[in-house]
Amino acid sequence: MVAASAVASLVASAQGWETLQKDGVHDPRGPAVKELQEPGDALSKLTKDSAGNMVRWVQALEKGEINPRASIRPDTKIRIYESDVLLNLKGGMPIVRFPHRQHTLWLDCVNCHDHLFKAETGATQFSMLKILEGEQCGVCHGAVSFPLTECFRCHSVARPGQAVRPSLPIAIPAGAVPPK
Amino acid sequence: MRRAAGFSLGLMLFLALIGTPPPVAAEYADVVLNRRAEKEGVRPVVFPHWFHRIRFRCKVCHAELGFKMRVGSNDFKMADIVEGRFCGACHNGDIAWAPDRCDLCHSGKRGLPTGIVGGHETGGPGRW
Numbered sequence: 001m002v003a004a005s006a007v008a009s010l011v012a013s014a015q016g017w018e019t020l021q022k023d024g025v026h027d028p029r030g031p032a033v034k035e036l037q038e039p040g041d042a043l044s045k046l047t048k049d050s051a052g053n054m055v056r057w058v059q060a061l062e063k064g065e066i067n068p069r070a071s072i073r074p075d076t077k078i079r080i081y082e083s084d085v086l087l088n089l090k091g092g093m094p095i096v097r098f099p100h101r102q103h104t105l106w107l108d109c110v111n112c113h114d115h116l117f118k119a120e121t122g123a124t125q126f127s128m129l130k131i132l133e134g135e136q137c138g139v140c141h142g143a144v145s146f147p148l149t150e151c152f153r154c155h156s157v158a159r160p161g162q163a164v165r166p167s168l169p170i171a172i173p174a175g176a177v178p179p180k
Numbered sequence: 181m182r183r184a185a186g187f188s189l190g191l192m193l194f195l196a197l198i199g200t201p202p203p204v205a206a207e208y209a210d211v212v213l214n215r216r217a218e219k220e221g222v223r224p225v226v227f228p229h230w231f232h233r234i235r236f237r238c239k240v241c242h243a244e245l246g247f248k249m250r251v252g253s254n255d256f257k258m259a260d261i262v263e264g265r266f267c268g269a270c271h272n273g274d275i276a277w278a279p280d281r282c283d284l285c286h287s288g289k290r291g292l293p294t295g296i297v298g299g300h301e302t303g304g305p306g307r308w
Contacts, residue, residue: 032287
């Protein structure tokens with residue numbers, strides 16, 4: 001019996017997500033670990049990622065694998081904004097294409113504007129150092145959204161003549177707005 | 181039973197040999213709240229982001245309910261929750277379990293400091 005449960009927990013961790021019992025956060029002797037949903041039960045059904053907590057959250061949402069509520073109050077206006085913004089036009093890395101749509105599926109405008117980023121295009125000075133320190137994009141990326149090891153998911157638009165990585169789209173998408 | 185144990189041992193040996201991938205930090209961005217909990221005699225609170233984002237978009241808590249995205253910047257007490265603010269907007273026995281289910285939220289290991297736990301690679305919201 002003990003051996004069987006040891007195997008079960010080995011298999012569970014081989015599949016990816018640590019159990020609540022062993023995550024080092026929950027009290028393994030408390031009543032909650034027997035009642036709460038196990039991360040593996042929920043997350044193993046969602047589109048897999050290769051980084052972070054191994055879930056492609058935007059894809060899971062777009063494919064309808066999850067349908068999280070967008071509001072709990074009847075009078076809340078749900079705002080989705082479609083425009084893309086191109087950033088890092090003068091740097092050495094590929095250009096960053098920031099898609100508002102995927103971000104506003106999850107977030108409201110006020111979550112970023114204007115305390116993290118000014119709404120006016122080009123008005124914010126971005127810094128990878130600040131991002132790595134958990135400011136700007138780093139408030140979420142690396143904590144609840146894909147981590148900063150995934151450079152080319154943001155730096156996704158190759159410059160003319162730049163070696164194109166297989167994962168990079170070559171053309172600048174229609175509707176993208178370069179900063180002034 | 182012996183056969184089952186032998187099989188289990190074999191499987192464990194096999195997994196050890198091929199190298200079991202390290203388990204992912206499921207607690208990725210779990211928030212531990214322990215500014216007051218243990219002083220008041222209950223376990224620290226564990227807030228799992230992964231569980232909540234399956235059910236609610238970020239904007240529900242971070243725009244409608246006013247949770248700031250920085251650990252330690254949301255200073256609320258059980259009285260707020262009971263009166264329907266913060267967690268209490270949903271944890272009211274209607275949308276989610278009511279605040280009388282103490283142990284389901286106050287589920288952390290004793291001695292954990294307030295902060296974000298998990299595989300985050302930036303200072304991120306855990307810096308406070």
